Amino acid sequence: MSRFAELLDDFFFRPDEDVSGLQDFAAGSDGVASSTPEEVPEEYLSFLLEGESYAVPIRLVREISKVPPLTEIPRAEPHLLGVMNLRGELLPAYDIKVRLGLTERVPLVAGPDAPAPPRDARVLVLRTETGPAGVWVDSVSGVVKLKPSMLEPPPPGLRLGDKDCVVGIGRRGPSLYILLDPEQALTP
Amino acid sequence: MSPPSKALAEFVAEATEILEALGKDLLVLDERRGQEADPERVNGIFRAAHSLKGLAGLFGQERISRLAHGTEDLLDRLRLGKLHLNDAVLDTLIEALDAFQALLAETARGTESDGLTRRADGMAERLGQLGEVPVAQDEDPLERLELEAQVRSVFTEYEEHRLRENVRRGVALWRVRAAFDLSDFDKGLADLNTRLKPLGEVISTLPSAQPGGAHGIAFDLIFGAQVSRMELESGLKGTPAELSPLAVRPAAPSATTRSAEALVRATESPAIVLGAIGVASAPEASVGGSTPVKTGGSKQGARAAMEDGASHPFTDPDSDTELGETGGSAEATGTSGPSLVTYLQGPGGRAPGRAVTPVAAPPVATEPSLRSLTQTVRVDIGKLDGLINMVGELLLIKASLQRLAESARQEGVVPLSKLFGQELARETRGLERKLEALQEGLLEARMVPVGQVFDKLARLVRRITREAGKEIDFVIGGGEVELDKLIVEELSDPLMHLIRNAIDHGVESPDTRLAAGKPRRAVVALRAEQKGNHVVIEVSDDGAGIDELRVREVALTRGLITFAQAEEMGRRELLNLIFLPGFSTARSVSELSGRGVGLDVVKNNLGNLSGIIDVWSERGKGTAFHLTLPVTLAIIRALVVGVSARTYAVPLNSVLEILSVQPREIRTLERREVLDVRGQTLPFVRLSRLFGLPERPVSRYFVVVVGLAQERLGIAVDELHGQQDIVTKPLGGRLQSVRGISGATDLGNRRPVLVLDVADLLEEGLALERRRA
Numbered sequence: 001m002s003r004f005a006e007l008l009d010d011f012f013f014r015p016d017e018d019v020s021g022l023q024d025f026a027a028g029s030d031g032v033a034s035s036t037p038e039e040v041p042e043e044y045l046s047f048l049l050e051g052e053s054y055a056v057p058i059r060l061v062r063e064i065s066k067v068p069p070l071t072e073i074p075r076a077e078p079h080l081l082g083v084m085n086l087r088g089e090l091l092p093a094y095d096i097k098v099r100l101g102l103t104e105r106v107p108l109v110a111g112p113d114a115p116a117p118p119r120d121a122r123v124l125v126l127r128t129e130t131g132p133a134g135v136w137v138d139s140v141s142g143v144v145k146l147k148p149s150m151l152e153p154p155p156p157g158l159r160l161g162d163k164d165c166v167v168g169i170g171r172r173g174p175s176l177y178i179l180l181d182p183e184q185a186l187t188p
Numbered sequence: 189m190s191p192p193s194k195a196l197a198e199f200v201a202e203a204t205e206i207l208e209a210l211g212k213d214l215l216v217l218d219e220r221r222g223q224e225a226d227p228e229r230v231n232g233i234f235r236a237a238h239s240l241k242g243l244a245g246l247f248g249q250e251r252i253s254r255l256a257h258g259t260e261d262l263l264d265r266l267r268l269g270k271l272h273l274n275d276a277v278l279d280t281l282i283e284a285l286d287a288f289q290a291l292l293a294e295t296a297r298g299t300e301s302d303g304l305t306r307r308a309d310g311m312a313e314r315l316g317q318l319g320e321v322p323v324a325q326d327e328d329p330l331e332r333l334e335l336e337a338q339v340r341s342v343f344t345e346y347e348e349h350r351l352r353e354n355v356r357r358g359v360a361l362w363r364v365r366a367a368f369d370l371s372d373f374d375k376g377l378a379d380l381n382t383r384l385k386p387l388g389e390v391i392s393t394l395p396s397a398q399p400g401g402a403h404g405i406a407f408d409l410i411f412g413a414q415v416s417r418m419e420l421e422s423g424l425k426g427t428p429a430e431l432s433p434l435a436v437r438p439a440a441p442s443a444t445t446r447s448a449e450a451l452v453r454a455t456e457s458p459a460i461v462l463g464a465i466g467v468a469s470a471p472e473a474s475v476g477g478s479t480p481v482k483t484g485g486s487k488q489g490a491r492a493a494m495e496d497g498a499s500h501p502f503t504d505p506d507s508d509t510e511l512g513e514t515g516g517s518a519e520a521t522g523t524s525g526p527s528l529v530t531y532l533q534g535p536g537g538r539a540p541g542r543a544v545t546p547v548a549a550p551p552v553a554t555e556p557s558l559r560s561l562t563q564t565v566r567v568d569i570g571k572l573d574g575l576i577n578m579v580g581e582l583l584l585i586k587a588s589l590q591r592l593a594e595s596a597r598q599e600g601v602v603p604l605s606k607l608f609g610q611e612l613a614r615e616t617r618g619l620e621r622k623l624e625a626l627q628e629g630l631l632e633a634r635m636v637p638v639g640q641v642f643d644k645l646a647r648l649v650r651r652i653t654r655e656a657g658k659e660i661d662f663v664i665g666g667g668e669v670e671l672d673k674l675i676v677e678e679l680s681d682p683l684m685h686l687i688r689n690a691i692d693h694g695v696e697s698p699d700t701r702l703a704a705g706k707p708r709r710a711v712v713a714l715r716a717e718q719k720g721n722h723v724v725i726e727v728s729d730d731g732a733g734i735d736e737l738r739v740r741e742v743a744l745t746r747g748l749i750t751f752a753q754a755e756e757m758g759r760r761e762l763l764n765l766i767f768l769p770g771f772s773t774a775r776s777v778s779e780l781s782g783r784g785v786g787l788d789v790v791k792n793n794l795g796n797l798s799g800i801i802d803v804w805s806e807r808g809k810g811t812a813f814h815l816t817l818p819v820t821l822a823i824i825r826a827l828v829v830g831v832s833a834r835t836y837a838v839p840l841n842s843v844l845e846i847l848s849v850q851p852r853e854i855r856t857l858e859r860r861e862v863l864d865v866r867g868q869t870l871p872f873v874r875l876s877r878l879f880g881l882p883e884r885p886v887s888r889y890f891v892v893v894v895g896l897a898q899e900r901l902g903i904a905v906d907e908l909h910g911q912q913d914i915v916t917k918p919l920g921g922r923l924q925s926v927r928g929i930s931g932a933t934d935l936g937n938r939r940p941v942l943v944l945d946v947a948d949l950l951e952e953g954l955a956l957e958r959r960r961a
Contacts, residue, residue, distance in 0.1 A: 069940075072834075073923070075928070
């Protein structure tokens, strides 16, 4: 990105600037009554992995952190990137790209030989049954509200791992979000 | 009985402390059997018994009070020289201490058993009957001392006794005169006393006949010096003290018969001497040739009156002689010494017909636990003040955080400013730092001297020795070394096992020892020493040592090792077999030990405390166990090492030494790498290989030798970065199954540094070795 583009960056549209209310309003103005007006939308956090949009229910996200220095754990499972120190708390950070079949190998992000993390990379701290776990994402796109009517079951034949860590597809306007079950995605 | 209340718990805590002090002093007397007993110590024991009596009375603990009364009475006779401290007396006193412990244990549980009541009352009675009259002296040594009679007259019975003892032994006596300002004389006098204490014995402190100026007060200290005049003078430099020697006439055999009668009178009832001052002192004074007496004639009455009443509050700022004071006033009112004793004994206390009762140790049915009855820790008030200050600072931070929370709540959904975030972050950081300091302070407050458990063990040793029919000198050292209270409590059982082993198996019977050309009495020693941030406790004996061939034989017959393994083992490895579960070389299972539990229990207990145990033994010379323990368990000191540009922390309490090793010194033995360290083969792993890290060529390795219990392993690393105090955070949660890492810590650069799990690595390294072998 050029310096000029960087300066303008703030003025560009960001997906997390929620305009769904406006769109709903616009949709209603068409005179087409919504079939299920009382359905409650659920908030999802959407993020990018290798250029694809994924989303997890926001209630499972404890916080979003810039990538802190990671320390690799010797002889741990390959998808464990390392541990990080988040305000004195020790958290594991995981890679889910290999699990999702997006890359062949776990990127080198921890330890002394790792390059500095990309500017947009973040670690999502997710609440799991066995305690908080960090998940590396390439960038965070924002919060999307998805109504149950916007959800679709995962299409058969979609590029998937062995287990169903994809629970569905969220469709909102032109955007598609692959909805993940974090618990499954973190299982090696 | 009612269930233990808070007041009772307080009583138990305080009584435990008194008994601990009592036990410590008794132990010293016990160690110095046959020597002249230190009067300070006897007096100290007397005071402890006295306080215990008062305390027990206050809380309605009659059984303890009765026994304490008997003990106090015996000790009073002892300190006044009416009773000679012999083995029988000492044994009874130690037995009484055991009885106190048992009584207190029952009190803590809120029970009261008849058997123990009978035992205690029987003992109290025996204490009253105990004693032998000291040999009558030819001449009262006090007569040889050139001291004004009116000064002598105000001595308490105890002080007079001490003075007499000092004269008899030919100690140089001094009158130390010091004048202080009235406003702070207590401080000055206390200071003078502290300076004098190491130089000799302060026998008495009296208000001086010389006025100390308009706003001053002067004291005469009668002092028995153990050092020369020069040393005494230099020791008192800076104090207002003036020295003048008290002359002592050499003993005159010819005078013996002449004054014998009067002397006997004087010894028996000093009160009579006091009463007779006006008549009797004149010829005495002329013999002594002391000048002040002539001028003092007219003042005599006034001075005596003054000292009778007024002197007592000033007599001893340490309140050293509380009961001595009562004794003193009793004398002054004409009550003689013996009647005072009778009063203390209570009705029917004395049966002179049976003066000396041989002490028969009553069989002790149950083994008393060595664990403390209370969970109390004594803390220096300064430390607590520091903690309180820290809490104050935490409250300030809390107030700031509250303010921030309030402003955040009022702003509601409006995005919070950057400044707000920064402020919040700063407060949180401050909170974190303060909490850490608080934790550190609390850890420090938990430290107690290891002597607490040593003293308890020492009493146990006496009993074990008696039962085993051996003669043992038990030597204790380093009791002042401090450890976490938790560790000290957990130590008592392992140490007890080791000491029992030493007495039961280690030390030979007296006859065997003589036959082997050793002294009849064996020495069993228990010593603690602080070494950096860990404490080494040594249990040693000078007995027969461990027979490693016998160890090997037993291990083979019990199937603990195979024959092939035994063939390969060196002496040291054979010795270490004694830590295996189910191992015991005792041919006969004795009452004391040899049940095959013991050393493996010791090893386990120590492992729980991250301790290391090591055994040294030489046949015919003895055995020594070294226990290495961390000072505390929460904050540990760690060695920071570098491997392949990664940083790891090794808990220093398991690091034994660090070697610098050239790659060519690494030898291969049956395809496993080993090091030869001072003639011993050390299993060795390269951390980079073990962890699968990219290896870098280095010109030399640092080998961190770690040990846990009796296992050893060398871990090769590339660099050493020094030592640091760390708080280990467990990996927890999802990472519990990670091998070789016990947690991570923050060394201040935000990157977590992994802490090696030494126990895990040891096991792994040695398993690796066994598999390959």
